[in-house]
Amino acid sequence: MTNAEDLIDKIKDIPAMPNVIVKALGIIKDGQSGTKELGEIMAYDQALTSQVLKLVNSAYYGFAQEITSVSKALALLGMSQTRNIIITVAMKPMLTSTGGREMWKHSLRCAVACEYLADKVVVADTSDAFTIGFLHDIGKILLNICNVSAYHRVKEMVKNGEDVIDAENSVFMTNHADIGFLLAKKWKLSVLLANCIKYHHDPLASSMPEITTLVYLANALAHDEVAPFDEKMVKEQLGLDKNEIMAYREEILERANSLFSTLNAG
Ligand SMILES: [Fe+2]
């Protein structure tokens, strides 16, 4: 048994995935008939619905006329975009309560960066890009739940220049990528999503190196200061050079800020 498995077995309060996400993901797997059903599920959760509609009507999506129902949003945005919005809104309480504002902001930025970059470079399977970016650090939630003060120590080590994976390994005997992967499996997330979570700090170890490199790069860009990244690998996997990437980052931050302020307003 690896240490991550050991640890996840010991955590009593593993967060359940919010019910509406489970249903939303399940319906999407079923395809076609899902639209009506998803609208119906949302109708039972008024608070969530109003948050979703607020986001749909924000500058981020830029619709000229007001969208007043989830089914209308589905018709205009399509299933995967609507699902991205639902996941973002439904996960917010869990992310902010355990990871704080920083984690929430970083996750949103990474989601926007993944979606943006997936649009610029041709990699397989990008409809999930936003959600992958949004959930990439979900393992940090578990490490936080497991031991808040130990995780605080990790953060201090990272502030002092230590690599996050090394710091977590030394404090927890595992890291957020490995344990996030196990959580993704428990939550029955897709293989692609689980894989990106596991390898986002070591993309070439993944069997899907392109999309994982995309998440790796998005993560680097999603910090307040751009984290150092392997430019040669990024060029090889995604065909992007540093100048291009830095220009993209400007736009990514702007888009993320508009999303952030919409989601934080009420
Ligand atoms: Fe990470």
Ligand SMILES: [Fe+2]
């Ligand atoms: Fe991250």
